[in-house]
Amino acid sequence: MKKGLLFFAMLLTAALVLAGCGSSSSSSASGTSEITIGYFPNINHVPAMVAKSEGYYQEQLGDDVTINYKTFPDGSSFMDALKTGEIQAGLVGPGPAMNNYTNGADVNIIAGGSTGGTVILAREGSGIETVEDIAGKSYITPRVGCTHDVQFETYMEERGITSQRIGGDMIHQTGPPATYQAMFETGKVDVAVAPEPWASVLQQNTGAKVIIPADEVSFGTTLPASVLVSSGKLIEENPEFVQKIVNAHKDATKFIQENPEEAKTITIKDIKETTDQELSQEVVDGSWENIGFTYEVDAEAIQAFGDSSYNLEFLTEKPDFSDLIDTQFID
The missing domain is CATH 3.40.190.10 (Periplasmic binding protein-like II)
Known part of the structure; x- marks a missing residue:
């Protein structure tokens, strides 16, 4: 292949990878790509709301990438969207991520989101x-x-x-x-x-x-209540892109830790826009007491949770989650 054609093919491959190789991501003639981040309208998913409000994904990915957000009522619909390419990354409970992983879905946990709640x-x-x-x-x-x-x-x-x-x-x-x-x-x-x-x-x-209470229910103080996930395909094809996604998530987590009152205001606004329910300051303050925000992942807690899922017959085989969690982006 001539050098010019080889260079063009490399550019085309890179554009497709940036688009997330999914149905909701595309590259226009101008080279602008899209990515969709998924999350739930729950306080366990505040890092996504803060990243959206503060523009952290835009900062990390650059102005030539269009950032979209999509909310989900439950983990099943979220995972369906990840598997079909409707979203490329986002926050979901560890349960749906683990259940789908054991059924062969292409999903990796790339960071923690929150605990408790x-x-x-x-x-x-x-x-x-x-x-x-x-x-x-x-x-x-x-x-x-x-x-x-x-x-x-x-x-x-x-x-x-x-x-x-x-x-x-x-x-x-x-x-x-x-x-x-x-x-x-x-x-x-x-x-x-x-x-x-x-x-x-x-x-x-x-x-x-x-x-x-939140600190007494099983796994209440150790299990991630939400995790940041993406596909193994995207990780393999464009790890630098995934690193920027995680960096934006880490920036949002740090913002929450350093600016809790501002984060609460963002949360109230985002949930109102999504669910048409406006939470009182009292409700949000009470919720905050039951939740911690961290991008770290407790792999042992996730494995213990998976073992319990098997014991309760949610899973047909005892799971091994050693390859589910990819910590290279937070280490």
């Missing part, structure tokens, strides 16, 4: 005062086998109480956390396994009682 609450009038009272009651989580679901079911299984899915008597329902208040108010569910800020919303707006 899962609270178990009982509806006022449900008759639930203690953990033992939850037996035979209905509970709601975002999805079957999601991070919050595994945390709750692990805690309950250790006390001899399980769901109908594995022969017990707890009745499982699923739904977006933003709908939990309505579910409590109509009496359609007794217990909510709620990520923040929705746990604090339930406390403030419905008088819900905390039965298992």
Whole structure:
């Protein structure tokens, strides 16, 4: 191949890689590429909201890259978007990342996002005062086998109480956390396994009682509540691009740690725009007490969580997550 043609082919390959090789990324005639970052409208995902507000991805990736953001109600829809190329990176609970990895999905955890934030609450009038009272009651989580679901079911299984899915008597329902208040108010569910800020919303707006606090639920102080993920394909083809994604995420995390009040304001605005629900300062302040923000990843906690997912029959084979976590971008 002539040198000129070889150089052109190299440029074309680079442009395709920058586009993320997905359906939502493209290169225009002017050379502008796109990337879409996914996240949830939960306080565990504040680093994405801050990065969006402060323009950290734009700073790292440059003005010739168009940055898009897409929110998701649960990990299943997020992972579908990552697998189809609709998004190239983003924040998701470790549960969906692990479950999809064990099923052969091309996903890697490239940084931590947050820790904590899962609270178990009982509806006022449900008759639930203690953990033992939850037996035979209905509970709601975002999805079957999601991070919050595994945390709750692990805690309950250790006390001899399980769901109908594995022969017990707890009745499982699923739904977006933003709908939990309505579910409590109509009496359609007794217990909510709620990520923040929705746990604090339930406390403030419905008088819900905390039965298992965030620091007592299984893996509550060690497991990442959210992780930054991307595809192994993108990591292999353009590690420098992925490094810039992680750098932007690290900048956002540092901003949260150094400017908590400004980060709270950004959070309130972003969740209002996404869910049309405006959180009070009291709710956000309460949520912040249950959550920590870090880009570090506890690999041992993730493996222990995966082992529990297998024991609870969310996974058909005992997992090995030694290749799921790629720490080269945060080391």
